[in-house]
Amino acid sequence: MRRFLITGGAGFIGSRIALRLQEFYPKAYILVVDNFSSGYFKTLYGFKGDILAGNIQDKEFWNYLKSQYTSFDAVFHNAAITDTTILDQKYMMEVNTNSMKHIIDACIKWDAKLIYASSAGVYGNTEAPMKEDKGLIPENVYGFSKLIADNIILNAMSQHIPLKAVGFRYFNVYGMGEQYKGKTASMIYQLAMQMKSGKKPRLFKWGEQKRDFVYIEDVLQANMKALERYEVSGIYNVGYGKARSFNDIVNILNKLMSTGYEVEYFDCPYEFYQNYTEADITKIKANLGYEPKFDLETGIEHYLKSLKVI
Ligand SMILES: NC(=O)c1ccc[n+]([C@@H]2O[C@H](COP(=O)([O-])OP(=O)(O)OC[C@H]3O[C@@H](n4cnc5c(N)ncnc54)[C@H](O)[C@@H]3O)[C@@H](O)[C@H]2O)c1
Structure with a gap:
């Protein structure tokens, strides 16, 4: 039986991932984790899996999860402060960046692939089309928190920590x-x-x-491809x-x-x-076979x- 965990699963993108996984893998065990700060239960109408209300900032919460669950195939990490106009730097960094360390620990323990949401906010007002390895000058703390989270992942992988991870820099998602x-x-x-x-x-x-502007169906396509191509890691733009x-x-x-x-x-x-x-989407097309529709x-x-x- 396949097992998936989705953080931020009561939010926009997380709930769609939960429902799409349920459709593609009807026998899978699917656990949604959310603190319902910007998420809403109605996004999960039709969801038949498990839901645990909890805070991804909380180390004890992750210890609890690690003690209760022996494995997951993949962790889809979408929980974040998503209001880009919030200026409280400490709060933004605590939720969006610090939590990444707990998530990496858990993924290593579970031998789970991490598929997580970064953002085009990392590029600020730099020259378009945006490419993954240039123009990394975020203009707000939201973009900065995502960029540092990306760096934490890249550093972990470069230290040969046994981690498979795909980060998606979403552009403007709608649906x-x-x-x-x-x-x-x-x-x-x-x-x-x-x-x-x-x-x-x-x-x-x-x-x-x-x-x-990128439609939710294309975002779901990217997530499902990251799961199917299990050995592929890296950070990718997701746009049209x-x-x-x-x-x-x-x-x-x-x-x-x-x-x-x-x-x-x-x-x-x-x-x-x-x-x-x-978004320059050359890299995701080549490595994940993503083709926006x-x-x-x-x-x-x-x-x-x-x-x-x-
Ligand atoms: N929607 C977009 O256009 C877009 C663009 C770029 C990046 N992203 C990223 O995609 C991800 C999903 O975004 P979304 O549009 O679905 O936003 P959303 O606000 O609908 O979802 C975020 C979810 O995370 C939950 N959450 C927040 N803090 C939490 C915490 N401490 N513990 C547990 N749960 C917590 C919220 O309750 C919510 O359900 C986010 O990481 C966001 O930064 C989204």
Whole structure:
């Protein structure tokens, strides 16, 4: 019987991984760990596995897990402070970075492959397309916490610690399961909801900032490939591989929802704001066989249908 542990499994991406594993491996034992700080139980409707409420920062919690479970095939680590506007540096580093050491220890004990969520935030405002080994100048403590977590993993592997690990630097993920994230949900979701409720879409001036938007199905593809290619380790960008603007999103939504909203532009209140992100996905294509299937038009259409908006 295969055994999987998912940290942050009540969150957007973690819950989708839990449900996809359940679908692909119906006989597997699947354990979700979450402290429900930004996650929500409703993301796990339909989940038949086990759930343990706990805090990944807590060493005693990991000792408990290690004493209760003898093995896992893989640990999908997604728990994190995900609100990138949080400025409390100590808190961010404690959750997103320090916890990595407990997780590595546990993976070594269980001989489990670690498949974890890093972020495109590690690249800050450096030149796009972003490549895994350059431009590592995060602009906020969230991106910094993820970069140091990546370094901890790379150092562990370079010291020949018997660890297999894949880190995914997600770009802007959108799709089912993010509805409970409030203001940190994707702009695609927020704009769709504004327009559905009859409000004008609102964007920072002038909507031409570009992002690499990646649909949850492609993110799941990457995770399942990392599991299938069990011997492959490394850190990889996960995006669609093409930057698109916020104005593009509004145009696509208008077309799909048969509306004709004009955008209301307003000043960006943030001192730091990424203006252009685009993933270079050469490495993940070569090493994991990742092939994104959902461009922005296809992804938004699939998403709106799942949300029953169209
Ligand atoms: N969604 C994106 O666009 C995106 C982009 C880049 C990186 N990521 C990364 O992907 C991962 C998942 O993000 P998401 O969008 O699903 O966010 P999310 O906020 O929905 O999920 C994070 C989950 O972690 C849990 N959590 C937080 N602190 C915890 C703790 N101390 N102990 C146990 N559980 C804890 C939360 O309750 C939540 O369920 C995160 O690591 C995030 O940094 C996401």
